Amino acid sequence: MVIFVTGAVLLGVWQYESSQQDKQDEVAELVHAKPKVFGDVIGPNDAFPWEQIGRPVTVSGIWMPDETIFVDGMERGSQVGFWAVTPVLVEETESVVYVVRGWTPEVGTAPPAPRGHVTVTGWLQPSDWTDVADDRKSDNVFPQLDISDLISRTSYDLYSAYVVRSPVEGNWPASSMPVNEGATDVADVPAPQLPEPDATTGLRNLLYAIEWWLFGVFAIYVWWRYVRDTLRRRPDDDDADYDDAEAMPTPENAPQESHVPSKA
Numbered sequence: 001m002v003i004f005v006t007g008a009v010l011l012g013v014w015q016y017e018s019s020q021q022d023k024q025d026e027v028a029e030l031v032h033a034k035p036k037v038f039g040d041v042i043g044p045n046d047a048f049p050w051e052q053i054g055r056p057v058t059v060s061g062i063w064m065p066d067e068t069i070f071v072d073g074m075e076r077g078s079q080v081g082f083w084a085v086t087p088v089l090v091e092e093t094e095s096v097v098y099v100v101r102g103w104t105p106e107v108g109t110a111p112p113a114p115r116g117h118v119t120v121t122g123w124l125q126p127s128d129w130t131d132v133a134d135d136r137k138s139d140n141v142f143p144q145l146d147i148s149d150l151i152s153r154t155s156y157d158l159y160s161a162y163v164v165r166s167p168v169e170g171n172w173p174a175s176s177m178p179v180n181e182g183a184t185d186v187a188d189v190p191a192p193q194l195p196e197p198d199a200t201t202g203l204r205n206l207l208y209a210i211e212w213w214l215f216g217v218f219a220i221y222v223w224w225r226y227v228r229d230t231l232r233r234r235p236d237d238d239d240a241d242y243d244d245a246e247a248m249p250t251p252e253n254a255p256q257e258s259h260v261p262s263k264a
Contacts, residue, residue: 008216012209019205044095048126061088065113081105086113096156100164102186111185122163123191
């Protein structure tokens with residue numbers, strides 16, 4: 001019994017881990033998919049397309065170095081520093097999207113923002129919403145990358161999303177462009193929010209895991225019933241014993257032989 005239940009639990013864990021690995025593999029595939037053109041994913045006045053969160057996009061436009069900002073409290077390993085964020089003017093729409101170029105330990109030592117035309121690939125991200133208030137309205141350091149907060153600081157029309165510059169990894173991005181300019185002397189930043197895998201991804205393994213665990217529970221139940229019935233006398237058996245005892249004759253109520261002599 002112990003061996004069977006242990007095996008069922010371990011097989012269920014194995015199937016569950018397989019289902020989670022399938023989800024992770026799909027997310028990694030989506031994160032490193034062929035980048036889409038930014039303008040094909042979101043428009044200047046569109047709400048954020050949540051089904052595209054974490055997907056790679058390509059932004060083309062002009063760097064706006066004078067509008068560079070920094071986001072405080074960003075971790076990289078055991079260090080806490082800043083995101084260096086420079087907007088890009090998309091010429092086709094004359095709207096602006098903020099691009100996280102990378103991480104820097106100090107604002108004062110951050111490399112200068114790039115200038116000129118650029119084509120950059122990065123991961124599409126929604127505006128950050130937190131309860132942290134910006135107590136320093138006069139500087140270019142923000143507690144989060146909140147698009148609604150940035151609207152009041154600029155005269156440009158802003159997209160409802162921002163882009164985190166992705167590193168060039170081997171043969172990815174899957175294009176001869178972009179070269180991801182603006183990455184000099186800043187550390188790479190991973191995508192804060194990753195794309196969601198399909199709801200059915202890993203579902204078969206998950207169902208197998210549940211099936212194995214139910215087998216284990218059922219085995220425990222059968223064993224418990226067996227032990228209970230073995231250790232406890234059933235009421236029917238007690239009644240049968242009682243009836244047998246009642247039916248057994250005793251010396252007091254046993255029938256007596258008659259000794260009356262018969263008439264000749």
